[in-house]
Amino acid sequence: MRLILLGPPGAGKGTQSSRLVKKYSIPQLSTGDMLRAAVAAGTPIGLKAKAVMDAGGLVSDEIVLGIIADRIDEPDAAKGFILDGFPRTVKQAEGLDRLLADKGLSLDAVVELKVNEAELLGRIEKRVKETLAAGGSVRADDNPEAFKTRLHAYREMTAPVSAYYAERGELKTVDGMARIESVSAAIDDAIAAAQNV
Ligand code: ADP
Numbered sequence: 001m002r003l004i005l006l007g008p009p010g011a012g013k014g015t016q017s018s019r020l021v022k023k024y025s026i027p028q029l030s031t032g033d034m035l036r037a038a039v040a041a042g043t044p045i046g047l048k049a050k051a052v053m054d055a056g057g058l059v060s061d062e063i064v065l066g067i068i069a070d071r072i073d074e075p076d077a078a079k080g081f082i083l084d085g086f087p088r089t090v091k092q093a094e095g096l097d098r099l100l101a102d103k104g105l106s107l108d109a110v111v112e113l114k115v116n117e118a119e120l121l122g123r124i125e126k127r128v129k130e131t132l133a134a135g136g137s138v139r140a141d142d143n144p145e146a147f148k149t150r151l152h153a154y155r156e157m158t159a160p161v162s163a164y165y166a167e168r169g170e171l172k173t174v175d176g177m178a179r180i181e182s183v184s185a186a187i188d189d190a191i192a193a194a195q196n197v
Contacts (some may be wrong), residue, residue, distance in 0.1 A: 001026055001080040002105065003191065004087070006162055007113030008154045009147065010120040010127070011176045012183060016113070017084045019184055026080040031088070034067050035059060036139070054140040056149030058088060058157060065095040072099065080108070089157045093164050109194035110165040111187055113176030121147055170194070 001024045005013045017028040035053060038046035045067070049059045068086055071077065087093040100106060121144065128142050141150065165171040172190035176183055 001191075002083075002100075002107050003081070004083045004107060004110040004165075005113065006110065006158070006165075006171075007176055008115060008117065008120060008158075009150045010123040011113040011115045012180070013084045013113060015180060016183060016187055017082050020082050020187070024080065024082075026082060027076050028082045028084055029068065029071050029077070029086070030084040031059075031064050031067060031086040032084075034071065035064075038067075054146065056141050056146035056153065058153050061089055061091040061095065064088070064092060065099075068096065069099055072103075087161055088153075090160050090164050093161050107170065109172060109191045110170045111190045111194075112162050112171060112173045113183065114173050115176040117151065119177070120151065 003020065005017060005020075007013050014030070017030070020026075021028050035046070035049050039050045039053065040046070045063055049063065052059055064086060068083075072081060083096075087096050124142055124147055128138050131138050141147070162171055172194055174183060174186040174190055178186070
């Protein structure tokens with residue numbers, strides 16, 4: 001099962017990915033998590049990416065495509081994967097197509113979580129409060145200023161990715177504003193529908 005979850009920051013991609021990981025026993029490949037790990041480890045990629053990420057901008061397509069190319073070659077991704085936060089630009093989507101075609105693989109479903117953008121900042125603020133209350137550390141880009149930039153990047157660069165898959169008839173859209181369980185059920189339906197085409 002090879003899936004892409006699309007949707008703006010705060011749409012609930014992470015929450016839904018964790019459930020899909022269990023359901024299909026495949027890894028969640030979050031470029032955000034991988035980049036944060038690179039920043040924490042102080043790798044050359046991390047050093048390059050940190051400032052851009054903290055400000056809410058997008059890391060270069062070359063870097064992100066390189067990370068994904070390596071990651072999908074790992075043994076645990078052989079059975080499939082959930083891409084979360086990638087592709088974020090049409091260039092990345094085209095790069096992914098090439099990567100998969102070279103391996104003779106294809107996508108099973110592309111699911112977009114549609115949300116009311118006016119509510120996203122509230123969701124992020126809630127996540128920050130809950131993380132702090134649980135004694136966790138808050139992401140450097142979970143602040144209103146960087147969030148505005150993230151949303152802007154989403155509208156400018158990532159919304160066209162939905163159009164890219166929609167034009168090929170591959171995009172399934174799900175209401176991301178419903179209760180978590182309802183969103184999950186709608187994603188399951190979308191995946192089933194994508195497999196029956
Ligand atoms: P969000 O909660 O905004 O969806 P992510 O954890 O997916 O956050 O990503 C955090 C940051 O990491 C992004 O704002 C961006 O700087 C960088 N990033 C993650 N994935 C990509 C990608 N596919 N292309 C470019 N930059 C990325």
